[in-house]
Amino acid sequence: MTPAQTAQAARRRRLTPRLPGAGMATRAAVTGAACLLSLLLPLLLSQYAMSVAVTVVTFAILGLGLNVVVGYAGLLDLGYAAFFAIGAYTSSLLELHLHLSFWETLPLAVIAAAISGCIIGYPTLRLRSDYLAIVTLGFGEIVRIIATNLNVTGGPNGLYGIPAATVFGTSILTSNAQYYLGLFLMAVAVAVTGLLSRSRLGRAWRSLREDETASEAVGVPATKVKLLAYIMGAMVGALAGMFFSARFGAIDPTSFTYNTSVMILIVVIVGGMGSIPGMILGAAIVVALPEVLRPISNYRLLLFALALIVLMLARPQGIWPARRSRPGSFTAPPEPAGEAPAPAGRRSEPGSVLLSVAGLGHSFGGVTAIGDVSFDLHAGEILSLIGPNGAGKTTVFNCITGLVTPQRGSVLLGGRSLRKLRPHKIVRLGVARTFQSIRLFEGLDVAENCLVGLAAHQGRLLARHGLLGRTTAADRRQALRWLEFAGLSGQAHLLAAQLSYGDRRRLEIARALMSAPLILLLDEPGAGTNPTEKQALMQLIRQVRDSGVAVLLIEHDMDLVMGLSDRVIVLDQGHTIAAGPPAQVRSDARVIDAYLGREETESAETVEEVLGWRS
Amino acid sequence: MSAFLQYVVNGLTSGAFLALVALGYTMIYGIIRLINFAHGDVVMVGSFAGYTIVTTLVAQHWPVAVVVLVALVAGMAITGGLGMLIERVAYQPLLNSSRLAILISALGVSLALEEGVRIIFGAGFSSYPNILPAANFSLGGAHASYVQLVMFGLCLLLMLGLYLYVHRTATGTAMRALAMDRDAARLMGINVERTILLTFLLGSVLAGASGVMQGLYYSQINFIMGFLLGLRAFTAAVLGGIGNIPGAMVAGLLIGLIGSFSDGYVSSQWTDAIIFAVLIGVLVFKPTGLFGERVAERA
Numbered sequence: 001m002t003p004a005q006t007a008q009a010a011r012r013r014r015l016t017p018r019l020p021g022a023g024m025a026t027r028a029a030v031t032g033a034a035c036l037l038s039l040l041l042p043l044l045l046s047q048y049a050m051s052v053a054v055t056v057v058t059f060a061i062l063g064l065g066l067n068v069v070v071g072y073a074g075l076l077d078l079g080y081a082a083f084f085a086i087g088a089y090t091s092s093l094l095e096l097h098l099h100l101s102f103w104e105t106l107p108l109a110v111i112a113a114a115i116s117g118c119i120i121g122y123p124t125l126r127l128r129s130d131y132l133a134i135v136t137l138g139f140g141e142i143v144r145i146i147a148t149n150l151n152v153t154g155g156p157n158g159l160y161g162i163p164a165a166t167v168f169g170t171s172i173l174t175s176n177a178q179y180y181l182g183l184f185l186m187a188v189a190v191a192v193t194g195l196l197s198r199s200r201l202g203r204a205w206r207s208l209r210e211d212e213t214a215s216e217a218v219g220v221p222a223t224k225v226k227l228l229a230y231i232m233g234a235m236v237g238a239l240a241g242m243f244f245s246a247r248f249g250a251i252d253p254t255s256f257t258y259n260t261s262v263m264i265l266i267v268v269i270v271g272g273m274g275s276i277p278g279m280i281l282g283a284a285i286v287v288a289l290p291e292v293l294r295p296i297s298n299y300r301l302l303l304f305a306l307a308l309i310v311l312m313l314a315r316p317q318g319i320w321p322a323r324r325s326r327p328g329s330f331t332a333p334p335e336p337a338g339e340a341p342a343p344a345g346r347r348s349e350p351g352s353v354l355l356s357v358a359g360l361g362h363s364f365g366g367v368t369a370i371g372d373v374s375f376d377l378h379a380g381e382i383l384s385l386i387g388p389n390g391a392g393k394t395t396v397f398n399c400i401t402g403l404v405t406p407q408r409g410s411v412l413l414g415g416r417s418l419r420k421l422r423p424h425k426i427v428r429l430g431v432a433r434t435f436q437s438i439r440l441f442e443g444l445d446v447a448e449n450c451l452v453g454l455a456a457h458q459g460r461l462l463a464r465h466g467l468l469g470r471t472t473a474a475d476r477r478q479a480l481r482w483l484e485f486a487g488l489s490g491q492a493h494l495l496a497a498q499l500s501y502g503d504r505r506r507l508e509i510a511r512a513l514m515s516a517p518l519i520l521l522l523d524e525p526g527a528g529t530n531p532t533e534k535q536a537l538m539q540l541i542r543q544v545r546d547s548g549v550a551v552l553l554i555e556h557d558m559d560l561v562m563g564l565s566d567r568v569i570v571l572d573q574g575h576t577i578a579a580g581p582p583a584q585v586r587s588d589a590r591v592i593d594a595y596l597g598r599e600e601t602e603s604a605e606t607v608e609e610v611l612g613w614r615s
Numbered sequence: 616m617s618a619f620l621q622y623v624v625n626g627l628t629s630g631a632f633l634a635l636v637a638l639g640y641t642m643i644y645g646i647i648r649l650i651n652f653a654h655g656d657v658v659m660v661g662s663f664a665g666y667t668i669v670t671t672l673v674a675q676h677w678p679v680a681v682v683v684l685v686a687l688v689a690g691m692a693i694t695g696g697l698g699m700l701i702e703r704v705a706y707q708p709l710l711n712s713s714r715l716a717i718l719i720s721a722l723g724v725s726l727a728l729e730e731g732v733r734i735i736f737g738a739g740f741s742s743y744p745n746i747l748p749a750a751n752f753s754l755g756g757a758h759a760s761y762v763q764l765v766m767f768g769l770c771l772l773l774m775l776g777l778y779l780y781v782h783r784t785a786t787g788t789a790m791r792a793l794a795m796d797r798d799a800a801r802l803m804g805i806n807v808e809r810t811i812l813l814t815f816l817l818g819s820v821l822a823g824a825s826g827v828m829q830g831l832y833y834s835q836i837n838f839i840m841g842f843l844l845g846l847r848a849f850t851a852a853v854l855g856g857i858g859n860i861p862g863a864m865v866a867g868l869l870i871g872l873i874g875s876f877s878d879g880y881v882s883s884q885w886t887d888a889i890i891f892a893v894l895i896g897v898l899v900f901k902p903t904g905l906f907g908e909r910v911a912e913r914a
Contacts, residue, residue, distance in 0.1 A: 070715070123899040131898055133650060134853045137846070138891030145888040258846075262722055269719045302730035308723035309705050316712035 027323075031277070038183060042176040050175035054247060056280075056287045057182035058240050063267035063279035064189040065236030070265070071274035071322070072202060073229035074209025076133040079140020080264050082120070083113045083234040085256035086143065087241025089153055092162045092251060102165035102246050109242050110235045116143075117234030121227040140261050148253040158252025165246040178247050185243055186280075189236050194276055196232060198470060200455070203444075205229055207452040210441035217401060217435070219427035219455040219515050270311060272318025281320050352379050354414060354550050355431070355519055360399055361408035361574075369395040371574035373409070377519060382541065382551040384561045384582075387571035388594060393554045394436055396571070397521050400552075401433050402426045413518075424455070430518035434508040434525060436554070440496040446507055447492040450479040453514025479514065486510035486540060502533040509540065519550045526557040538564055562586070570594065617756030622879045623872065624759045628832070630871015631770035635825035636848035637855070637863040637870075638777060639818030645794040645858030646814045648714055652721040653701060655845020656728035657694050657819050661826025662836045663732055665690040666741055669831070679746050683831065690827035691820045698819025699812050707808065725841075732838040743834045766828050773824055774864050777817065781860055790814055794858055846887070847874070850894050856904030866905060 042050055066080045090109040094100045100108075120139045124132050147153045154160075164171045165181060172181050196202050204225045207215040216222045245251045263286055271282025289307065293300035311319075355377040362370050370392035377383050385393050398404040400411050402423040411418045418426050432453075441449050454475055483489045486506040491499065499507060505525055512520055522541070526534055534557070541564055545551050555561050561568060561582070568585040570578040572594035578585050585591055636658055643651045668686040677685075705724050709717040747762045781787035789810050793800040801807045829844075830836050851870045855862025870890060877886040897905060 076715070076718075123895060127898060127902050131853060131857075131902065134849060135895050135898060138850070138894055141846075142888045142891055145885065149884055258842075266719055266722065269715050273713070273715065298734060299730075302727055302734065305723045305726035305730060309720050309727070312716050312720040312723065313705070313708050316709055316716035 034277075042179060047175055050179055052288060052291050054175060054178045054182050056283050057179065057186050058244055058247075058283075059264065059267055059287050060280045060283035061182075061186050061189045061240040061243070062237060062264045063271060063283050064186070064193045064276065065233045065240065066264050066268050067233075067274065067276075067279050068193055068196060068205075068236065069229050069233040070268050072197060072209070073205040073226060075226065075229060076136070077230075077233070077261075078133050078137035078258070078265065079120075079143070079261050080136070080233070080237060081256045081258070081260035082140040082143040083116065083237030084241045084244070084260065084264075085147060085253075086113045086116050086234075087238025088245040088251050088256070089147060089159070089241075090238070091242040092159045092245045093152070095163055096159060096161065102163070102242065106239075106242060109238045113234040113238030113241075114231045117231040118227065121230035125223045125226055137258065137261070140256075140258060144253050144256050144258075147256070154252070156253060158250060159245075160250035162245050162249045162251070164249065165243075172246070182243055182247075185239055189239060190276055193232075193236065197274070197276075200471070201225065201228060203448060203452055203471075204455055206444055206448070207441050207455075210443050211439050213403070213423075214435065214439035214441065215452065216423040217403070217427065217433055217439075218453045218511055219424045220452065221422070221424045221455075223422075266308065270308070270318055272321035274322030275318065275320050278318055278320035278322070282318070285319070353377070354379050355400070355552070356412040357396070357400065357409070358412075359409035360396065360406050360411065362395055362399060362404060362406045368574050370399070370406075370571075373571065373574070373576055375569050375576065375579065377550055377552055379518075379550055380545065380548070381566040382545050382553060382564050384553045384555060384565040384568045385571060386555065386558075386561055386568060387577075390573075391571040391594075392574040393571055394523060397433060397523055397552075397554065400426075401431060401521065427515050427517070430516075431521065432512035432515045432517035432519070433521035434505075434512055434523055436523040436527070438504045438508055440499075440504060440507060440511075442495070442497040444496060445492070446483065446488060446494050446496060446499065447476075447479050449496050449507055450482055450511050450514050451475060453511045454478075455515075482510040482513050483507075485513070485543065487536065502529055502537075505529065505537070506540065509544070513544065513549070517549055519552060520544055521552045521554075523554045524556065525553070526555055526560045534560060618879065620755050620757035622875045624754065624757050624763065626872035626875030627868060628763050628767060628871070629874065630868035631767050632825045632829050632832075633844070633848050633851055633871050634864045634867025635770055635773060635821045636844060637851035637867040638774065638860060639822050640845075640849045640852040641855065641857055641860060641863040642781075642790075642814050642818050644852065646790060646811055647706070647710060647717075649706065649717050649721060650849065651818075652718070652845065653724035653728060654818065654822060655841035655843075655848065656725045657698055657701075657841070658822045658826040658829070658844055659836070659838065659841035660697055660728055660732065661690045661694040661823035662830040662840065663736060663741070663826075663838075664693040664823070665827030665830045666743055666836060669743055669746070673744050673746060682746065686831075687824060687827050691823040694823030694826065695816045695820040698815040698822070702812055702815040707811070710811075725845075729838050729841065736838065738838065740835045740837045743830045743836070745834065747831060762832070766832060769824075769828070773821060777821065778860055778864075780817070786810070786813065843887075847890065850890060854894055854897060854904055856906040856908045858908050859904065859906050862904060862906035 041053060045053065062080070062084060065083070066077060069075050069077045069080070087109045090112040091102070091105040094105040094108055095102065120136065124135045127135060147158075148156050164173055166172065167177075167181065170177075172178055204215070204220045207218070207220055208222055208225055212222055244255070267279060267282040267286050269282075270285055271280070272278030290300050290304050293303055296303070353376045357376070358374045360370055360373040361368070373392070373396055375383070385396060387393055395404065399406040400418065402418065402421050402425070405420055413426075413429055413431060416429070418429070418431070421429075441452065444452070451471060480489060480492065483492055486509055488503060488506055488510060491503065496504070496507060509520070509522070509525065525537055525541070529537060538560060541551055541553070553561070553565065565582050567580060568578075568582050569576060570585055570588070570591045572590075577590045577594055578588040580588075636654065639654050639657075640651060643649055643654065665686040668689050669682055672682045672685060701724050705720045706717055709720055748760075750761050751758045752761065781790055789800065789805045790813070792803065793805060793807060793810050797807060800810075847870055848867065851866040852863045854870065855864070855866030873890055873893060874886050877883070877889045881889065
C-alpha cells in the first residue's frame with residue numbers, strides 16, 4: 001500500500017460509525033435515561049457536588065457554542081472565552097447600571113456577543129484556519145486585557161454585587177435552583193445548536209469544513225457562512241457568560257483567560273467534535289475529573305494532563321463522536337403525480353450564445369498561463385477545450401468560475417460580466433463545474449454531497465428559507481433524481497470517501513447538476529476511467545446536454561472528445577490555435593504541430609496513432 | 616534618544632531569545648501542521664535544567680565560564696531528548712488522526728510539563744545565581760552589557776546554523792520536502808518518522824538554548840514562564856509567515872522590539888494586546904504573514 005492509500009484507508013476507518021451496537025432505540029433509551037437522571041440529580045448529590053454540576057452545565061453550554069465553530073464549521077478558535085466574557089460583562093453592566101433584570105439583559109448580551117463575533121470574524125475571513133487560531137487567541141487576550149485595564153469593567157477587581165437571576169419572582173440562589181436554571185439554558189443551547197446542525201446552514205458548514213474551494217464552487221457563500229458560525233457560536237457563549245455572572249454575583253478577568261478558552265476547546269475535542277451529547281459528556285469530564293482528583297490535590301492537574309494525553313491517544317475522535325446520518329435513512333418520498341421523471345435544467349433557447357469569452361489573459365508571476373483566448377459557448381452544445389499540458393485549459397476554467405480573477409479580457413454569461421464575482425455567485429448565475437483532481441466532501445455521505453449543491457439556487461441562505469430551513473422532501477427527491485441520473489442511487493448513504501474512482505467522478509457531476517446550471521464545466525472527467533466507464537461517462541454527458549445544459553469539456557482522451565463534441569477549441573501556450581467541428585480540427589496542421597512539435601517528416605499515420613484519433 | 620536606544624538594545628536581546636523559540640514553532644508547524652503548545656514549556660524545562668546545573672556547579676566552585684558552557688550544552692541536550700520523547704509518545708501515534716486531537720494532546724503535554732516542574736521546584740520563582748560579569752559599555756547613550764552582546768551573537772549563530780542546515784543539507788531538504796507533501800516525501804524514500812523526530816530535536820535544542828540563556832540573563836524563572844513566551848514566539852512564527860525560517864527570526868526580533876517599546880512607552884499591561892493587535896493588523900493586509908508562508912496548502 002502506498003502511504004496515500006494507507007492514509008485513505010485510515011480515513012475510511014475513522015469515518016465509519018462508532019458505537020456499532022447503538023441503534024436508534026438504544027440511543028433514545030440512553031438519552032431518556034440521561035434526561036431523567038439529570039433532573040433527579042439534586043436528590044442524589046451533596047450541595048458541593050451540585051455546585052460542581054452547575055459548573056459542568058456552564059461548560060456544557062460553552063462547549064455547545066464552540067462546537068458550532070470548531071465542530072460544525074471546522075474553524076479553530078482559541079479565544080472563545082472572549083464571548084463568555086462579553087456575555088458576562090454586558091449582562092452585569094446592564095444590571096448594575098441600568099437595573100435591568102437578568103432576563104431583560106439576555107437579548108442585549110446575546111446581541112453584543114453577536115456583534116463581537118462579527119468583529120472578530122470579519123478580518124479573519126480570508127485567513128486560512130491555522131492563522132485563524134492565533135488571531136482568535138489574540139482577540140481573546142485583547143478582550144481580557146481590555147477588561148483588566150478599563151475602569152468601567154472594574155479593572156482587575158472586576159464587577160461585584162450582580163443580582164441573581166429571578167424566575168417567577170424567586171431569586172435563584174441555591175445550587176439546586178442554579179442547576180435547574182443552567183439545565184434550562186443548556187436545553188436551549190442543545191435545541192438551537194441541534195437545529196443548526198440539521199439545517200441547510202449546518203450542511204453548508206460541514207461542506208466548508210471538508211473543502212472550502214469545492215464548497216464555494218457549488219454555491220456556498222463561504223465568507224458569509226463562516227461569519228455566521230462565529231456569530232452563532234458567540235451568541236451561545238454569551239448565554240453561558242450571563243449565567244456565570246448571575247450565579248456568582250461577581251466576575252473578574254481571571255475567569256476569562258486563555259486557559260478558559262483551552263478548557264472549552266478540550267470539552268469539544270474530548271467530547272467528540274460535532275456531537276451534542278459529546279459536549280455534555282466532555283464538560284462532565286473536564287470539570288469533574290479534577291474535582292474527583294482533589295484528595296491528591298498536588299498531583300491532580302498533572303494526572304489530568306496525563307489523562308488528557310491518554311484519552312486522545314485512545315480515542316482521537318472523542319468519547320462520543322458525532323453520528324453520521326443513519327445508513328439507509330436517505331429515502332425520498334414517492335414522486336408526486338405529474339412531475340416529469342427526467343431531471344430538467346433551466347432551459348435556454350438552443351443555439352443562442354450562453355457564455356462569451358473574449359480576449360481572456362492571465363499570468364502567474366512571469367508565466368503566461370493564457371495569453372489571448374476567445375470563444376462562445378452556445379446553448380445545447382458540447383464544446384471541448386483541448387491542448388497539450390500547460391496550454392492553459394484549467395486556468396480558463398478558473399477564470400470563468402471565479403477562482404482566478406483574469407487580468408485581461410472578459411467573461412460574459414448571457415451578456416452579464418462574471419469578472420470579479422465570487423465563485424458562489426457565479427454558480428448561482430448558472431455556471432457549475434467539476435475539478436480535475438476530484439474535490440468531494442469526503443466526510444459527508446453521497447446524498448449530502450449533492451444536497452450541498454442546493455445552496456446555489458436556494459440563494460439567500462437567511463432570507464428565503466429561514467436560518468433553520470430543513471431539507472424538504474422536494475430537495476431530497478431532487479438529490480435522488482440526480483444521483484439516479486448519474487447512476488449512484490444505490491450508494492446514497494455511503495460516505496464520499498468510500499466510493500470508487502469512477503463513482504467519485506460521477507458524484508462530482510451529480511453535485512454540480514444540483515445547482516440547476518445553464519452550463520456545466522467538466523475538467524478531465526475521463527481521466528483514469530476504463531473503456532467501459534468511459535462509454536457510460538459519454539452517455540452521461542450526452543444526457544446532460546440533452547437535458548438542456550450546455551457542456552464545456554476539458555479532456556485529453558481524444559475518443560471522448562471526438563465522440564462527444566459539437567465543436568472543439570484547441571489551446572496551445574495560452575492561445576487559441578484552432579476552433580471548429582472535430583473533423584476539421586483533427587486535420588488542422590497547427591494542431592498537429594502543437595501536439596507533436598514541428599516535424600515536417602512526421603507522417604499522418606503516426607499522428608493518428610499517437611493521438612489515438614480514429615475515424 | 617538614549618531611552619529609545621536602550622529600548623532597542625533590550626528589545627533585540629529579548630527578541631533574540633524569542634526568535635530561537637519561534638523557530639521551533641515554525642519548523643514543527645511546517646512539518647506536521649501542529650501548533651505545538653508544549654514548545655514554550657520545553658523552553659521552561661530548559662531553564663530549570665540550566666538552573667539545576669548552574670546552582671550545583673557553582674556550589675562546587677567551578678569556574679564561571681565552564682559552568683555556563685556545561686549548563687548551555689546540557690540544557691540543550693535535555694530539551695532535545697525531551698522534545699523527541701514528547702513527539703514519540705504524544706504526537707506520533709496521532710499523526711494520521713484529526714489535527715485537533717494532536718492539538719489537545721499538545722495541550723496535555725504542556726500542562727503535564729508545567730505541573731511536573733511545579734511539583735519538583737515549587738510554584739514560586741527560582742533564581743539563577745548571579746554569576747555573569749556585569750561589565751557594560753555605552754552605545755550612544757544606551758547601556759549594553761558584554762553578556763548581552765555575547766548572547767545575542769550566540770542566538771544569531773544558532774539561527775544561522777539552523778538556516779544553513781535546513782537549506783543546504785540533504786536532511787534539511789528532506790525536511791522541507793516533508794513540509795510540502797508528506798506522502799510524496801515518503802515515496803521519495805525519506806524516512807518520514809525519523810525526519811519529524813529530527814525536527815523536534817532541532818526545535819527543542821534551540822528552545823533549550825533559549826531557556827538557559829533567559830535564565831542566566833533574567834535570573835528569575837518559574838514553572839509558568841513558558842506560557843507567555845510560547846504565545847509571543849508563536850505570534851512571531853505566524854507574523855514571519857509560518858514555515859518560513861528567516862521570517863521567524865526577523866519577526867522574533869520585531870516582536871521583541873515591539874514588546875520593549877510598549878513596555879517603555881505605553882505600559883507593560885498593554886503589551887500583549889498591542890502585540891496581538893499588530894499581528895491581526897498584519898494578517899488582515901498580508902494573510903500569509905510578513906514574509907510569506909512556506910507550507911503547502913492542505914489539499
